[in-house]
Amino acid sequence: MKYSFISAEEAAASIHNGNTIGIGGFSSVGTPKAVPAALAVYAEKLHSEGKEFKVGLITGGATGSQVDSALVQAHAVAFRTPFQSNKEMRNAINAGEVQYYDVHLSQIGQDVRYGFLGDIDVAIVEASDITEEGDIVLSTSVGISPTLIQVAHKVIIELNEAHASKLTGMHDIYIPDAPPYRREIPIYRVNDRAGSISVRVNPEKVVGVVRTNERDRIAAFTPLNDTTSRIGQNVADFLLGEYQRGAIPREFLPLQSGVGNIANAVLGALGADKKLPAFSMYTEVIQNSVIDLMMQERIRFVAGSSLTLSDDRLDMLYDNIDVMKERVLLRPQEITNHPEMIRRLGIIAVNTALEADIFGNVNSTHVLGSKMMNGIGGSADFARNAYLSIFTTPSTAKDGLISSIVPHVSHVDSTEHDVRILVTEQGVADLRGKSPSQRARCIIENCAHPDYKELLWDYLKLSEGKGCHTPMSLRNALKMHIAFAETGDMRNTKFEM
Numbered sequence: 001m002k003y004s005f006i007s008a009e010e011a012a013a014s015i016h017n018g019n020t021i022g023i024g025g026f027s028s029v030g031t032p033k034a035v036p037a038a039l040a041v042y043a044e045k046l047h048s049e050g051k052e053f054k055v056g057l058i059t060g061g062a063t064g065s066q067v068d069s070a071l072v073q074a075h076a077v078a079f080r081t082p083f084q085s086n087k088e089m090r091n092a093i094n095a096g097e098v099q100y101y102d103v104h105l106s107q108i109g110q111d112v113r114y115g116f117l118g119d120i121d122v123a124i125v126e127a128s129d130i131t132e133e134g135d136i137v138l139s140t141s142v143g144i145s146p147t148l149i150q151v152a153h154k155v156i157i158e159l160n161e162a163h164a165s166k167l168t169g170m171h172d173i174y175i176p177d178a179p180p181y182r183r184e185i186p187i188y189r190v191n192d193r194a195g196s197i198s199v200r201v202n203p204e205k206v207v208g209v210v211r212t213n214e215r216d217r218i219a220a221f222t223p224l225n226d227t228t229s230r231i232g233q234n235v236a237d238f239l240l241g242e243y244q245r246g247a248i249p250r251e252f253l254p255l256q257s258g259v260g261n262i263a264n265a266v267l268g269a270l271g272a273d274k275k276l277p278a279f280s281m282y283t284e285v286i287q288n289s290v291i292d293l294m295m296q297e298r299i300r301f302v303a304g305s306s307l308t309l310s311d312d313r314l315d316m317l318y319d320n321i322d323v324m325k326e327r328v329l330l331r332p333q334e335i336t337n338h339p340e341m342i343r344r345l346g347i348i349a350v351n352t353a354l355e356a357d358i359f360g361n362v363n364s365t366h367v368l369g370s371k372m373m374n375g376i377g378g379s380a381d382f383a384r385n386a387y388l389s390i391f392t393t394p395s396t397a398k399d400g401l402i403s404s405i406v407p408h409v410s411h412v413d414s415t416e417h418d419v420r421i422l423v424t425e426q427g428v429a430d431l432r433g434k435s436p437s438q439r440a441r442c443i444i445e446n447c448a449h450p451d452y453k454e455l456l457w458d459y460l461k462l463s464e465g466k467g468c469h470t471p472m473s474l475r476n477a478l479k480m481h482i483a484f485a486e487t488g489d490m491r492n493t494k495f496e497m
């Protein structure tokens with residue numbers, strides 16, 4: 001071993017108040033586990049001595065409880081970016097304790113390389129192996145770790161023996177050249193390799209190696225319900241229609257799908273529909289259903305930035321590791337989410353909205369316009385650049401008290417210009433080629449819940465015919481949100497004439 005082994009406590013003590021820390025990992029996996037926990041204990045000790053200790057956290061995306069919960073509970077985080085999906089972190093962000101910068105996942109790596117967010121004092125990354133030359137073989141995710149390792153002043157490596165050598169060869173580490181003389185990313189097919197299997201680190205920066213032996217804690221998804229199944233089936237039926245009329249090439253197109261139960265339902269329905277050919281995925285997150293469909297030969301190849309798998313699916317992957325290494329690639333999120341790649345490969349992107357308005361604007365991040373849920377993640381990277389950009393959402397939330405289809409979204413993440421298809425359990429709204437008035441009719445008719453249709457038609461009627469391109473009533477646009485905030489039920493909305 002080229003580097004010395006140290007304890008998590010020794011590693012934590014090399015981090016100082018006010019430091020910016022780059023944490024490896026993506027979509028809750030491949031994150032360091034021992035050092036963040038030790039850092040939380042260290043912060044609490046300093047606080048009990050009346051000393052200040054807070055750090056800034058820059059990550060690839062969601063990190064999971066070992067990082068976000070531990071450090072937030074210790075009141076040790078001043079700043080956080082980008083995507084998170086952790087309850088404690090979300091509460092601290094909404095309480096104003098943590099300053100949160102929400103940015104597209106394709107951009108954060110480049111922003112860090114060019115110093116947009118200041119220096120990275122310490123990078124903490126998880127390795128599954130360290131080569132004789134001292135290069136780092138990452139573990140279950142890539143995220144922005146190669147960039148963090150490149151730019152950080154100090155690097156702490158957690159060597160996770162739970163994955164020992166099993167993942168070697170599955171990574172494809174490529175960082176784009178510097179502008180303005182950048183060449184194209186040399187990936188022309190989903191399975192092309194562009195880079196190396198490990199990350200080179202300047203040995204002088206390595207503080208030490210902390211041994212761990214712990215898997216990521218990914219829970220199995222909740223079973224499909226009626227609503228998520230119908231959304232999945234609607235997406236599959238729509239894509240089959242497009243395929244049969246020749247709008248999608250015979251070999252099909254690579255698919256991106258978000259995370260969570262709806263994404264699982266969509267993949268399940270696509271996998272089950274044998275009229276569609278087996279397909280490839282060019283996506284951010286490789287979740288359980290992808291492994292299931294690979295075992296059934298419905299997915300040919302997958303490239304992503306993380307193996308967000310529960311233990312049984314990771315076992316399945318490891319049991320078939322020789323075959324899986326031919327069919328799975330893990331890349332930096334800057335490449336999986338790169339607009340150039342998404343456009344060139346003609347990705348079909350399926351992401352989830354919290355709410356959508358009748359014109360097709362989508363809110364993926366803010367409850368009632370102000371409370372942060374998770375963050376924009378990669379949804380807009382894909383939505384803007386995809387061949388077909390699909391957003392899904394149940395037509396209602398909170399047992400029907402909220403309509404997910406509203407006159408005007410309370411926050412915009414993906415605009416009407418980027419959202420081509422909207423799908424709820426009620427049906428599919430194909431927005432391509434339609435004016436705002438036509439889109440509004442199409443969405444109300446096909447996507448809104450019957451409890452809210454009349455209300456939405458009323459809004460449209462009172463907004464139309466006033467010499468405008470987009471029938472919007474400034475006075476009434478947020479009335480449904482206001483009704484929910486004041487009465488707890490959007491069905492109590494009263495529009496002003």
Ligand code: 0RQ
Nearest residue numbers: 258259260351352353354355364374376377378379397398
């Ligand atoms: O709240 O848990 O308290 O009941 O919002 O909603 O239905 O559990 O949805 O887990 O699929 O997440 C958009 C957040 C959806 C996610 C979002 C309430 C609802 C519930 C969550 P409760 P569900 P999901 C790939 C691409 C952005 C990033 C992205 C996301 C909670 O998909 O973060 O796409 N997307 N990345 O009750 C108020 C509404 C609501 C509402 C739902 N209209 N108003 N509350 N809820 N609709 C992955 C990465 O980027 C890594």
